[in-house]
Amino acid sequence: MKYKSQKVAYMFFALSMVLLLLQIVYGFIMAFAHAGYDGLHEIIAFNTATATHKNLLVVWLLSGFMGAAYYIIPEEAQRELVSVKLALIQFWSLAIVGVVAVAGFHVGWWEGRKFLEIPRALDYLVVVNVLLFLGIILVTLFKGKEKTTTAMVLAMGLFFAALLYLPGMIWFDNQSMDSFFRWWVVHLWVEGVWELIMGGILAFLLIKLTGVDRELIEKWLYVIVGLTFLSGILGTGHHYYYIGAPKYWLMIGGIFSALEPLAFLGMALFAFAMYRKGEKNHPNKIALYWTLGTAIMSFAGAGLLGIAHTIPQVNMWTHGTLITAMHGHLAFWGAYAMIVFSIISYSMPLMTGRKLYDKPGAHYAFWLSNIGMIGMTTAFAAAGVAQVYLERKVGLDFMVSQNALHVHFWVLIGAATLFTIGILYYVVNFFKHGMPTDEALIDNK
């Protein structure tokens, strides 16, 4: 750690860890409900659980991105954050809004719009919170000594992520129109600007961990950014199938989303090329594992499993089934959860001065969580294919076909248990680092 204010990142990472654990609890509630044991139905109905599960994911990832920005931006800009006090205010307000939103879901305070359930009043608070965050980050960056490509890509990603929250706040009386713009938020985040954030963090980590020239890494970062936008923006079309949007979206969505895996493939090839080129033998191997793991798993989850059901002729059958859950789980894990884990694994030893990366727990965490998640994805895939067949081909009623799928959810619960053990290892390892300390500062000169 080079700057005192980088310590703020710890708070955001810690919040991420806590919310992630909570997210997993809700995942289990739903998995058991799917397997026929919905004992909590009166208190936490399935729709509450699914909204909570997904919103917690978004909030913990955002918290992780914010932590990453607070860690990376000072180091890249070569100056302290403009205000640690404001950053802490931003942290606590984020945490409070998050908790209120989740609690609200349990008493019916929400908008019933998939993924964007947070009620309108809290939306405005989110906007204020994010503006404060952006203010701190951008002012720090522009007052800094350097404006590196890595920092600019990261900042641009965060800025556009904030901007793209707004289409989700426009009011429509028409369901199709509402869905149309709702996807601007959801899709253009995860398949657009979040990839910039991911690319920025990835570039930062590769520079630090492999020792390859910044110039080279940043040049290819441009390529990835270009590929992302070329494919991702019009790729939004793959959400416009069968929701009342005009027919030409079938073609636009099909073609452009077929190109999306190329952006992820590019990112994976890039990461490995840099790793092989690197001569630096960084001691923090586990951070490198997570970084390269991100590149592979995002290509597998977001790229390959995405294209598996993105062609309209396939999507016609799989739309809104467990096939989507298959893709969603590995994509979010591979692309975004793992990049947050990467930056945490890299920065925690530097912030606290405790080098826990050689501990066996750190390795168990990596392998168990990844194997567990692949298992979960496979269980979702099997369940999804069976669901498509029973419900859409044979024509069984929704609940009748769901009852036939119980066995797959026991497989899911088994794999999820493995995954959770891995995550617990990670979280325990995280908190064992203790609080960040000024003693971990290294000399800037």
Next chain:
Amino acid sequence: MEQAKSFLYPPGGILIWIIVLMEVLTFGIALIVFRVNFHQDYDTFLNSQNMLSKNIGLFNTVVLITSGYFMATVIVKIKQSRIKGAIKWMFFTIGTGLLFLFVKGWEYSIKIAEGHSFGYDDFFDFYWMLTSFHFIHVLVGVVILSVLLFKLRKGDYGASNFLDIETGGVFWHMCDLIWILLFPVLYLLH
């Protein structure tokens, strides 16, 4: 110099070639999808295809290929340090590019007047989407070449410094290339 010949350093820089690859891939997939649809609904597509003016399409093809030749001449001139010649041929390149856009715009207006606008049938959905995406590319190309022309006149480029012009040239040839794919597949092939 050895570096300049390497695979990773093609004329215009590798980034523009990645763009070219992606563009050709995108239009290529779209054209394949178009052909598949054509055969699934042959009569409708053939009927609508016959409503297109092959002469206008052919004229525009010649215009764009000629423009590509002018662009290549710009590169030759600049490599010989003949800046005035390069400027002259750049004017012709942009001029023929604008001619293409004008003729295409005229063709669009005829189609709209006939009622064959976007949404008329599946054939015209493809026609409008593919040609308008291409139209936008040519428009962007004209803007790029205009900026290059402006800088050329300022004296920013010479025989030892012409990477930007090459990059712009690659983009312009890409516009030709895509049109050469679009024209036969959309207008002629059935």
